[in-house]
Amino acid sequence: MKTAITEMFGIQHPIIQGGMHYVGFAEMAAAVSNAGGLGIITGLTQGTPEKLANEIARCKDMTDKPFGVNLTFLPSLNPPDYPGLVKAIIEGGVKVVETAGRNPEQVLPHLKGAGIKVIHKCTSVRHSLKAQSIGCDAVSVDGFECGGHPGEDDIPNMILLPRAADELEIPFVASGGMADARSLVAALAMGAEGMNMGTRFIATKEAPVHDNVKQAILAASELDTRLVMRPLRNTERVMTNDAVEKLLEIEKEKGADLTFEDIYEQVAGVYPRIMAEGDMDAGAWSCGMVAGLISDIPTCQELIDRIMSEAEAIIRQRLAGFLDA
Numbered sequence: 001m002k003t004a005i006t007e008m009f010g011i012q013h014p015i016i017q018g019g020m021h022y023v024g025f026a027e028m029a030a031a032v033s034n035a036g037g038l039g040i041i042t043g044l045t046q047g048t049p050e051k052l053a054n055e056i057a058r059c060k061d062m063t064d065k066p067f068g069v070n071l072t073f074l075p076s077l078n079p080p081d082y083p084g085l086v087k088a089i090i091e092g093g094v095k096v097v098e099t100a101g102r103n104p105e106q107v108l109p110h111l112k113g114a115g116i117k118v119i120h121k122c123t124s125v126r127h128s129l130k131a132q133s134i135g136c137d138a139v140s141v142d143g144f145e146c147g148g149h150p151g152e153d154d155i156p157n158m159i160l161l162p163r164a165a166d167e168l169e170i171p172f173v174a175s176g177g178m179a180d181a182r183s184l185v186a187a188l189a190m191g192a193e194g195m196n197m198g199t200r201f202i203a204t205k206e207a208p209v210h211d212n213v214k215q216a217i218l219a220a221s222e223l224d225t226r227l228v229m230r231p232l233r234n235t236e237r238v239m240t241n242d243a244v245e246k247l248l249e250i251e252k253e254k255g256a257d258l259t260f261e262d263i264y265e266q267v268a269g270v271y272p273r274i275m276a277e278g279d280m281d282a283g284a285w286s287c288g289m290v291a292g293l294i295s296d297i298p299t300c301q302e303l304i305d306r307i308m309s310e311a312e313a314i315i316r317q318r319l320a321g322f323l324d325a
């Protein structure tokens with residue numbers, strides 16, 4: 001399948017693995033890229049330019065296909081060394097960067113100057129247009145269904161994607177709620193040039209996380225995610241667990257007075273305990289509603305091959321069949 005996204009990034013299939021904290025290590029990115037998609041290393045999980053440079057080098061040892069690095073801009077009292085991280089990306093010869101959080105205006109000239117393609121992930125048409133206007137090459141349009149930060153507009157992809165198609169000139173991929181061939185074909189029908197998946201890629205053989213995380217995704221239905229930190233305007237869609245239910249109780253109690261300190265225990269520094277140690281009640285971890293569509297743990301190659309062959313069958317048989325009949 002050839003789309004503007006496969007051509008732009010030099011990949012075989014229009015499938016991207018979104019940056020994921022404590023999941024997007026070199027093993028994950030290389031597995032997705034080796035399977036013909038675009039794997040992405042999560043820059044902030046490495047944290048320092050030295051560690052990121054090392055992770056990029058490790059990924060290059062595992063694949064000769066293109067892969068990307070995610071740079072997430074978060075409000076922080078101790079911001080990471082973004083210029084240093086950008087330098088590590090450029091010197092590492094990375095060709096694609098996925099930005100997220102704030103708009104990437106400050107780093108864009110450096111990345112573009114080095115010939116790097118930038119795909120900005122955002123959750124609204126207005127932010128997509130902003131990304132286009134500052135010179136991003138593509139957008140990842142993240143609907144309300146998504147795992148992680150869906151923003152504050154709550155527009156699901158059934159509306160958001162055609163809205164983006166109506167307004168954008170640069171290509172975009174659909175993100176949030178994408179799991180299989182049906183997701184891909186629907187996304188293409190609504191104007192996207194491919195899809196970005198987060199949660200689905202955690203439940204793969206190569207995802208470098210504790211098996212408890214994969215089993216939790218398999219066991220979850222589409223009813224098992226919660227929105228936390230809404231009062232802080234930092235909404236995150238997470239898998240429910242004891243810590244999350246406690247967090248929601250605190251939010252209810254504090255109301256508009258909620259501060260980050262009130263929920264520190266449930267959100268700060270919990271990712272390594274969950275993803276590496278498999279302590280599933282340690283705190284809040286991002287997960288999409290799409291968990292309800294995930295029921296196996298294939299290799300990335302099996303997953304991507306299945307998506308592409310079933311997508312072809314849907315297009316050639318089911319959809320064309322409606323017309324031929």
Ligand SMILES: Cc1cc2nc3c(=O)[nH]c(=O)nc-3n(C[C@H](O)[C@H](O)[C@H](O)COP(=O)(O)O)c2cc1C
Pocket residue numbers: 017018019020021023042070072099100101121142145146147148149175176177178196197198199200285286287288289290
């Ligand atoms: C465990 C987890 C961690 C994530 N961490 C990040 C992150 O650090 N930066 C980022 O831009 N997006 C992050 N995301 C969002 C994904 O890149 C992707 O946009 C999202 O998962 C898409 O929705 P889906 O889960 O329904 O596929 C994370 C998602 C998950 C599930």
